Amino acid sequence: MGPIGENEFFFLMQGLKWTVLLAIVGFIGGGIFGILIALLRTSKTKVARRITAGYIGVFQGTPLLMQLFVVYYGVALLGIEVNAWIAVAIAFTLHASAFLGEIWRGSIEAVPKGQTEAANALGLHYVSRMKDVILPQALKISMPATIGFLVQLIKGTSLAAIVGFIELTRAGQIISNQTYRPLLVFGIVGAIYFIICWPLSHAGSGLEKRMAKAAR
């Protein structure tokens, strides 16, 4: 058994850096495409609604690990120089866009119909109606679910370890193999995830309770 010293801890922190970066890139990229998906999913065009419904269905109906594998090897087939980091980031962006798109579709539909009608009556066109009237209200409604998904995404980045990407969990695996102290190492790794995810979960459920009370 080897000791868990400064070097091991530094290596874990290096992994943590990639975990956080992956989550941020996935969340921002997924957020940008997710808005598009949500808008298409709630649009008047039947084809757009069908296609985005299928897109969401595929990502919600298959394991994240498989999505990672397919995108990882799919990008390689396109003849692009595969940097593991970019391939994994693309996979998480696509994954997040489907889930956030579905969450935001729900919140757009939860905005009272009168708001759309009033915006129409005021002569607002689509962009302004969405940007100034519907989306700000939808965003507020979606906050608890959006934060909940962010926690899912942070936990999900651990699967990049199976593809071989060195983030927090993979760093933990490597150190565990070197020091033969799996329980201690995975205990520390789990605690790091917990320290990041628990405050977020707590904030999300607190927000949900407050909004439920306000709605009553």
Next chain:
Amino acid sequence: MTYTFDFGAVLDRAPELLWGSLGTLGLALAGMLLALVIGILGVVARTSKSEITRTPVIVFVEVVRNTPFLVQIFFIYFALPLMGIRLNPTVTAIIALGFNGGAYAIEIIRGGVESVSRGQIEAGFALGLHKADVFRLIVLKPALRAIYPSLTSQFIMLTLTTSVCTSIAAYELTSAAQRIESDTFRSFEVYFTVTAIYLVISTLMMGLFALISRHYFNYPTR
């Protein structure tokens, strides 16, 4: 693009994919049952009056819900042998899935139990219903109906999560895929096919759950 797809190499291994799919279904089913048992026991402990039984359940739920399943399964995989328990990877995977799903089930079932209305129970007794009938018709069935959508979608998530069990070499579809990949080097084709199989599995489960719901919970609420 110069790459030529070769799905034939994957389809040649169809029997392995079939057995892998059955392994996935088995893992999922066993995991769900264990999750349900843990969920029910957890709710009993969670809603009890003594703090000594309540606190560990709260900690368990929070820890499981805020750490990745991959870390949990590694922890259990290494912890069991240290406790003198030697199990094969598939059984270890079922335990990990059960504990993970159980934590989510506790929260879902607790919501259902809390949704049962006291007034209706009293009304049931006032109508002269037997205690067992009050429990079955006024407590259990409405509570089941209330939690059914979240519980079943949690079960589908659990089924998709079984793919992570490949990391400890449990017997299921993803590990079958990894075996075929290392033999054929047809990475994209293998994972594309297997992703499609997962989609079929989860779609069928959704359909089955919807069918059960329509059959069993098809009565008006008011």
